[in-house]
Amino acid sequence: MTTQSVREQLLEHTLLLVRQRGFNGFSYRDLAERVGVKTSSIHYHFPSKEDLLQAAVTEYSARICGHVRGIDTGLPAEAQARAYLEPWLATAGGDAICLVGMLSAETAFLPEGVHRILKDFYRLNEAWLTRLLASAQAARRTLLPIPPQALAQAVFGALQSGLVVARLFGAPERIEATATLLIASVTPSRSRAPGEPA
Amino acid sequence: MTTQSVREQLLEHTLLLVRQRGFNGFSYRDLAERVGVKTSSIHYHFPSKEDLLQAAVTEYSARICGHVRGIDTGLPAEAQARAYLEPWLATAGGDAICLVGMLSAETAFLPEGVHRILKDFYRLNEAWLTRLLASAQAARRTLLPIPPQALAQAVFGALQSGLVVARLFGAPERIEATATLLIASVTPSRSRAPGEPA
DNA sequence: GTCTATAAGGCGATAGAC
DNA sequence: GTCTATCGCCTTATAGAC
Numbered sequence: 001m002t003t004q005s006v007r008e009q010l011l012e013h014t015l016l017l018v019r020q021r022g023f024n025g026f027s028y029r030d031l032a033e034r035v036g037v038k039t040s041s042i043h044y045h046f047p048s049k050e051d052l053l054q055a056a057v058t059e060y061s062a063r064i065c066g067h068v069r070g071i072d073t074g075l076p077a078e079a080q081a082r083a084y085l086e087p088w089l090a091t092a093g094g095d096a097i098c099l100v101g102m103l104s105a106e107t108a109f110l111p112e113g114v115h116r117i118l119k120d121f122y123r124l125n126e127a128w129l130t131r132l133l134a135s136a137q138a139a140r141r142t143l144l145p146i147p148p149q150a151l152a153q154a155v156f157g158a159l160q161s162g163l164v165v166a167r168l169f170g171a172p173e174r175i176e177a178t179a180t181l182l183i184a185s186v187t188p189s190r191s192r193a194p195g196e197p198a
Numbered sequence: 199m200t201t202q203s204v205r206e207q208l209l210e211h212t213l214l215l216v217r218q219r220g221f222n223g224f225s226y227r228d229l230a231e232r233v234g235v236k237t238s239s240i241h242y243h244f245p246s247k248e249d250l251l252q253a254a255v256t257e258y259s260a261r262i263c264g265h266v267r268g269i270d271t272g273l274p275a276e277a278q279a280r281a282y283l284e285p286w287l288a289t290a291g292g293d294a295i296c297l298v299g300m301l302s303a304e305t306a307f308l309p310e311g312v313h314r315i316l317k318d319f320y321r322l323n324e325a326w327l328t329r330l331l332a333s334a335q336a337a338r339r340t341l342l343p344i345p346p347q348a349l350a351q352a353v354f355g356a357l358q359s360g361l362v363v364a365r366l367f368g369a370p371e372r373i374e375a376t377a378t379l380l381i382a383s384v385t386p387s388r389s390r391a392p393g394e395p396a
Numbered sequence: 397g398t399c400t401a402t403a404a405g406g407c408g409a410t411a412g413a414c
Numbered sequence: 415g416t417c418t419a420t421c422g423c424c425t426t427a428t429a430g431a432c
Contacts, residue, residue, distance in 0.1 A: 022303060024223055025306065040409085040417070045415090048409080101303070115366065146382050150379065157356040157357075157363060157376065158352040158353070160355075161356065164299075164358075165355060168316060169320075180344045180348050185343060238399070238427085239399075241427065241428080243397090
C-alpha cells in the first residue's frame with residue numbers, strides 16, 4: 001500500500017464516482033469530501049471538470065485496454081476468453097459499472113475528445129473479440145451462428161449491459177449468461193449436431 | 199394529429215428528455231421551455247421531479263411491453279423476432295436510447311418504486327425472448343450455443359447496449375449485429391453442419 | 397391552470413492570503 | 415499546494431395573484 005499524492009487520490013475517486021453515479025451525478029463537493037480536501041484544491045490539479053473527466057477516461061481506458069493487450073494470444077482460445085472476462089466478472093454486482101458504459105449514456109454532455117476515447121475503447125475490445133472468435137472458428141473447433149465481428153459486437157454489448165443489470169438486480173451472476181455465450185463460442189466442446197437433443 | 203393537453207405534452211417531452219439526457223441531465227427549465235410554459239406550471243401537474251419520473255417510466259414501460267405482448271405468438275418464430283425488433287431498429291442511431299436502459303445507468307438516484315418498474319421491464323422482455331428461443335429450439339429448427347434463458351439475457355443486453363453504441367457512433371446499422379444474432383437463433387435456415395464452411 | 401416572484405441551497409469556478 | 419471567501423448562475427420547489 002503505497003501513499004498516493006492528492007492528485008492520484010482525486011483521480012482514483014473520480015474513477016469510482018463516475019462509475020457509480022456518472023459524470024453528471026457527482027460534484028466537486030462530493031469528490032473533495034471523499035479525498036479530504038477543499039473544492040478549490042481540486043481546481044488546482046484539474047482546472048475544470050472536463051479536465052478531470054479527460055484524465056479519468058484516459059486512465060481507465062489505458063488500464064482496461066492494457067489488460068486486454070496483455071493476454072497471451074498463444075493461449076488456448078478458452079483460456080484467452082476467461083482472462084478477458086476476468087475484470088467483468090470481478091465488477092458485476094457491485095455499485096460501479098464500466099466507466100465507458102456509463103459515459104456512453106451521457107454522450108450529450110461530453111466533449112468530442114472524450115467521444116473519441118470511448119469509440120476507441122469499443123473498437124479495441126470488439127476487434128480483440130473478433131480476432132478470438134474468428135481464430136476459434138477458423139480452427140474448425142466451433143460453429144458460430146453469425147459472423148465473428150457481429151458476434152463480437154453483440155457479446156461486448158451484452159457484457160456492458162450485464163454490469164448495469166447485475167447492479168440493478170444486486171445479482172453478480174447476471175453477467176454469467178454472456179460469459180457462457182463467449183466461452184461456448186470459442187470452445188470446441190461436444191458441439192451438438194443439428195437435431196441432436198440439448 | 200390530435201391536440202395534446204399540457205399534461206400530455208409535459209409527459210411526452212419528459213420521455214424524450216430522459217431518453218436523450220437522462221434523469222439528472224435535464225431540468226424543469228429545459229422541460230418548460232420545450233412545452234412553452236413556466237416551471238411552476240410543471241409543479242402543478244407533477245408536484246416533484248420524482249412524480250414526473252414515475253409517470254414517465256410507467257408510461258414508457260406500458261408502451262413497449264404492450265407492443266411485445268401484442269405480438270401474435272401464432273406467427274413463425276422469425277416473424278415474431280422481426281416484430282419484436284421493430285422499435286429497436288427504428289430507434290437506433292438517433293439521439294435517444296431506451297428509457298429503461300438510460301435509467302438503469304442512474305439507479306443510484308432513483309427511488310425504489312422506479313427500480314421495481316425497471317426490473318419488471320427486464321424480466322418481461324427476457325421472458326418473452328426466452329419463450330421464443332425455447333420454442334424455436336424445441337421445434338428442432340435451431341441449435342442454440344447456450345440455454346434459451348441465458349441467450350435471451352445476452353440478446354436483450356446487446357440490444358440495450360446496441361442503442362447506446364449506435365448513438366455514440368452515429369451508426370444505426372450498429373444494432374444489426376444483435377438483430378442478426380436473434381434472427382439466426384430462431385431461424386431453421388440452412389444451419390451448417392459442424393465443419394461445413396461458412 | 398398558469399402566471400410572477402422568491403426562497404434556499406447546490407453548482408463550477410476564481411481571487412488572493414498563507 | 416491548500417486554504418477562506420465569494421461570485422454568478424442553476425436547481426427544485428412554494429406562495430399567492432389572476
